[in-house]
Amino acid sequence: MNGEFHPIKVVAHPIDIEKREDGVQIINSQKALDDYARCWTDQLEYWAEKTPDQLFVAERDEQGDWHKVTYAQAVTRVRKIASWLLTQPVSVERPIVFLCGNSLEHLMLALAGMYVGIAHSPLSPAYSLIATDYTKLQGIFDILTLV
Known part of the structure; x- marks a missing residue:
């Protein structure tokens, strides 16, 4: 390296x-x-209307096969889950808590919560799988729940 910098446009x-x-x-x-x-x-709805068959997200399963979701499929799933969420005991004061790893299901549920204005909080599965004392988990629930 000769000490010169590549010019960048700012x-x-x-x-x-x-x-x-x-x-x-x-x-x-x-x-x-x-x-x-x-x-x-x-934005999800915009792209579903503009490019419905465009790949939105994909995930591999244990066999290595891809599970693909287009923008149109994502909007359909999100709306169905959002409709179901409205019948559940969740709200602005009682957000959705995820005790799982990342997955397509996690994403769709998070987006559905956003769709209807209900926050979500992903938590590490270690809080429930490895822990023997659930005090931290209860403390997190207490912080997240306003009622």
């Missing part, structure tokens, strides 16, 4: 900087935000 956006006496600096962009989706599931 876009300078106009900003306002407010310097406060306590050392805090507030930085605001002078450029207004472009239009953006209200939430992530709006």
Whole structure:
């Protein structure tokens, strides 16, 4: 290496900087935000309408076969799960808690929760599989549950 740097193009956006006496600096962009989706599931619906057969996500099973989900399939699954969630004892005050590893099912349930405005919290399975004292798990539930 000869000590030279590869030039990179950095876009300078106009900003306002407010310097406060306590050392805090507030930085605001002078450029207004472009239009953006209200939430992530709006983007999912957008792409399902625009590219319904496009692959959204895939997962391998134990045999190495792919389970694929298109945008259209994802929206259908998310809406069905969201409808079911509305009949369950979950709410803003009682979020969904995942005690599992990552999976397609986990993703679809998380998206369904987002779809109807119910938060979710993934927890490590070790909290229930390895632990012999469930005090930490109960403490997490207590923090997450507002009622």
